[in-house]
Amino acid sequence: MTDFKPRGRPRSARTGYTCDRCGREVGKIRVRWPDGRICGICFTEASHTYGECPLCGEHRMLPGRLDTGKDICRECAGITTNLTCANCGREAERFRGGHCIVCVLTADLTALLKPNEPPDLRLKRLIAVLTSVGRPESIYTWLRSNGGASSDLLRRIGNREVSLSHEAFDTLPKTHSVEHLRAILTHNRMLPAQDDRQLAIFEQWLDERLHELEGSPEIHSPIERFAKWHHLRRLKSESSETKNMNYAARSAKQEITEAGKFLRWLLDEHGRTAATMGQVHIDEYLSEGPSTRKQIRNFVRYLRKERTVKGVDVPVRLAQTTPMLTQDERLKHIKTLIEAVNISESIRVAALIFLLYGVPIGRLCMLTLDDVEVKPTGVTLKLGRYPAPIPEPFIPLFLAHLESREHQGTVNSGTNWLFPGQRAGKPRSPNTLVLKLRGIGIDIQGVRNTTIRGLVEEIDPTSLSRMLGYSKQIMSKHATAATVPWSSYVIDKNPRFANERPPVT
Numbered sequence: 001m002t003d004f005k006p007r008g009r010p011r012s013a014r015t016g017y018t019c020d021r022c023g024r025e026v027g028k029i030r031v032r033w034p035d036g037r038i039c040g041i042c043f044t045e046a047s048h049t050y051g052e053c054p055l056c057g058e059h060r061m062l063p064g065r066l067d068t069g070k071d072i073c074r075e076c077a078g079i080t081t082n083l084t085c086a087n088c089g090r091e092a093e094r095f096r097g098g099h100c101i102v103c104v105l106t107a108d109l110t111a112l113l114k115p116n117e118p119p120d121l122r123l124k125r126l127i128a129v130l131t132s133v134g135r136p137e138s139i140y141t142w143l144r145s146n147g148g149a150s151s152d153l154l155r156r157i158g159n160r161e162v163s164l165s166h167e168a169f170d171t172l173p174k175t176h177s178v179e180h181l182r183a184i185l186t187h188n189r190m191l192p193a194q195d196d197r198q199l200a201i202f203e204q205w206l207d208e209r210l211h212e213l214e215g216s217p218e219i220h221s222p223i224e225r226f227a228k229w230h231h232l233r234r235l236k237s238e239s240s241e242t243k244n245m246n247y248a249a250r251s252a253k254q255e256i257t258e259a260g261k262f263l264r265w266l267l268d269e270h271g272r273t274a275a276t277m278g279q280v281h282i283d284e285y286l287s288e289g290p291s292t293r294k295q296i297r298n299f300v301r302y303l304r305k306e307r308t309v310k311g312v313d314v315p316v317r318l319a320q321t322t323p324m325l326t327q328d329e330r331l332k333h334i335k336t337l338i339e340a341v342n343i344s345e346s347i348r349v350a351a352l353i354f355l356l357y358g359v360p361i362g363r364l365c366m367l368t369l370d371d372v373e374v375k376p377t378g379v380t381l382k383l384g385r386y387p388a389p390i391p392e393p394f395i396p397l398f399l400a401h402l403e404s405r406e407h408q409g410t411v412n413s414g415t416n417w418l419f420p421g422q423r424a425g426k427p428r429s430p431n432t433l434v435l436k437l438r439g440i441g442i443d444i445q446g447v448r449n450t451t452i453r454g455l456v457e458e459i460d461p462t463s464l465s466r467m468l469g470y471s472k473q474i475m476s477k478h479a480t481a482a483t484v485p486w487s488s489y490v491i492d493k494n495p496r497f498a499n500e501r502p503p504v505t
Contacts, residue, residue, distance in 0.1 A: 020038070282313075330447065346401060
């Protein structure tokens with residue numbers, strides 16, 4: 001038996017190098033410049049830095065660096081690395097074949113979309129939009145993500161197999177690539193704006209769901225009435241500017257799905273329909289399955305409202321415990337977020353607002369720049385009827401976030417959302433924010449309960465509900481739990497105080 005011999009060039013005994021600019025240990029040095037060895041991260045950062053050179057006064061790329069830390073141009077730094085695009089002549093990192101990323105991306109998109117075969121102004125504009133983002137590398141990555149699904153979609157559009165219309169996009173599979181491109185086209189007005197995309201998706205989902213139930217009229221009929229007259233009518237009446245339609249639509253889908261499961265069980269197990277069921281059937285169904293079965297509560301109440309059934313209900317499940325944090329734990333979270341350097345400004349600001357006021361995550365994601373008021377006397381945030389103050393120690397971080405909100409270098413530039421999401425024209429997803437907050441150790445329910453419990457000890461429930469946008473009933477429950485003897489009915493009932501702003505400390 002022969003000894004195994006590894007193939008290829010033997011590894012170097014040296015395990016890594018140190019970048020002379022950032023001090024990181026790296027496996028490979030990208031270039032060597034007059035100020036030392038430069039790693040890949042520092043090279044990319046340097047080749048994307050532009051401004052006025054402090055030595056020669058010219059406005060250009062500033063890849064070099066003085067001992068004082070100031071960035072300088074190539075000639076002044078003595079850098080000989082070729083950083084000029086061979087195609088457009090612009091100073092930039094040579095991304096592929098001696099060409100910069102903009103030229104590479106323009107060539108790739110032109111080959112996919114074929115804007116001149118025949119000429120299509122919208123396709124030409126789409127190429128201009130995608131190549132003019134702050135970080136065009138993100139578009140290059142997007143074209144190759146998910147197995148090239150985005151490139152395939154653009155190729156079909158370029159071959160004129162898919163037209164630029166909402167109707168054409170509705171016939172395609174509901175994939176991330178399809179909805180992301182639709183959002184880009186809508187945000188840049190190459191497709192007409194829809195009143196609410198979440199509502200449109202919900203209506204399409206509902207049509208498909210009802211089509212699946214057509215073979216069972218005992219199930220189809222009550223589900224159709226519940227879905228259209230309870231949920232769809234409510235969703236259409238709610239403004240997407242004030243309510244997170246993502247949450248509302250998902251909640252409606254879950255209730256409709258659970259109601260359908262209940263009617264199927266009722267028919268299969270007992271031969272009963274919505275009109276012939278009794279309380280005993282509801283109790284049995286709830287006792288046998290998971291807690292998600294309690295989502296049939298609104299469905300059962302709707303049946304009672306339309307007088308399909310009488311004398312039945314789904315009992316309210318009371319929480320056995322109330323998650324709480326101590327105020328010291330809450331303050332520790334706040335201190336950590338102020339001092340953190342490895343957490344993005346966007347997440348830190350969102351988390352601080354949540355820790356300060358316990359705002360529901362869905363509503364937090366829907367905040368816009370119009371909800372922020374910056375004055376010489378301070379910064380306030382409109383969460384309800386009255387503005388909520390941002391404490392002075394948090395103002396610098398808050399202002400820094402306003403200056404450089406996330407995702408402004410990609411296709412979601414020019415948006416009015418306080419927390420822009422990755423999809424064009426959309427805010428950050430509540431689910432994503434919840435995962436981010438949990439990832440830094442924040443207990444969502446515990447923080448909300450502790451925050452509101454602490455606020456009701458300082459502000460009366462009516463004033464607090466108007467400032468935060470919560471109902472007075474919720475604030476009163478927290479005040480009762482905190483044993484705070486507020487008499488908020490005086491402000492509510494007395495016309496003298498109806499239009500006055502209560503004092504907020």
